[in-house]
Amino acid sequence: MHYFQFNIGDYARDTAHLTEMEDLAYRRMLDLYYRAEGPLPASIEEIARLIRMRSHVASIAIVLQDFFAECADGYRNHRADQELQNTYSKSAKAKASAQARWNKNKDLQKPDAMRTHSEGNADDMLPITHDTLPITQDTVVKDHMSKPAVIDDRLKQVIDLLNSMTGSKYKASTASHAKNISGRLSEGHSVDDLMEVVRFKCQEWLHDPKMAQYLRPETLFQAGKFNGYLTAARATQGPLAELSAISRKNAQNLIGKW
Numbered sequence: 001m002h003y004f005q006f007n008i009g010d011y012a013r014d015t016a017h018l019t020e021m022e023d024l025a026y027r028r029m030l031d032l033y034y035r036a037e038g039p040l041p042a043s044i045e046e047i048a049r050l051i052r053m054r055s056h057v058a059s060i061a062i063v064l065q066d067f068f069a070e071c072a073d074g075y076r077n078h079r080a081d082q083e084l085q086n087t088y089s090k091s092a093k094a095k096a097s098a099q100a101r102w103n104k105n106k107d108l109q110k111p112d113a114m115r116t117h118s119e120g121n122a123d124d125m126l127p128i129t130h131d132t133l134p135i136t137q138d139t140v141v142k143d144h145m146s147k148p149a150v151i152d153d154r155l156k157q158v159i160d161l162l163n164s165m166t167g168s169k170y171k172a173s174t175a176s177h178a179k180n181i182s183g184r185l186s187e188g189h190s191v192d193d194l195m196e197v198v199r200f201k202c203q204e205w206l207h208d209p210k211m212a213q214y215l216r217p218e219t220l221f222q223a224g225k226f227n228g229y230l231t232a233a234r235a236t237q238g239p240l241a242e243l244s245a246i247s248r249k250n251a252q253n254l255i256g257k258w
Helices: 008-014 020-036 044-050 057-067 078-104 117-124 153-166 175-186 191-205 226-235 238-257
Strands: 069-071 074-076
Touching: 020 044, 020 057, 020 078, 044 057, 074 078, 153 175, 153 191, 175 191, 191 226
Parallel strands: none
Antiparallel strands: 069 074
């Protein structure tokens, strides 16, 4: 199994008493449990080897005592076993449902017929499971990348400017780019604001081998950074720029007198 649902709040509540190393050991033990879809080895030393914590056997022993039960076939976690069983049951039902739909439509019985994407997945993939702690709220998995971004002229203007100045080939249709740019526009910034940041940062970073790599939509228009970039860009022009120049000149004069 490659995926399982993890409730951060429940985990933090039930593991608040663990030390840093005990917490790390528990997380790795859960990953191993779900990946193997079965109990952990009966040997603590073997568990330590498998989770790459050979020098922390004592921490592993404490976690086993708190969250696992020693059985004939190894250390079991009741909740994990329950969730695995639920997963197998859901997978079997999904497969049966897909097969029923397949049989119902006679047209799909042709040699060249292809099953739908969801039906094929039902045969070969397990659904995402819950973690080993109680779930207190529903979790909705949203696939943001499956829906193409709505492109408007504003997005294209900003991306085209960035591409022309950097020689890049970013696309306005890329969901992550559209999300960052649209986010700043929705905050009240104008297209000119975004283009001002592009010009400013290109002038500052384009010829810097270490910084040129950050001339990308994810960095330039990131929610936590954009306002700072815009403020810096505006400071290089108008009254603020003049004031800055005067301050530098005064500082140089003072140094000369000293």
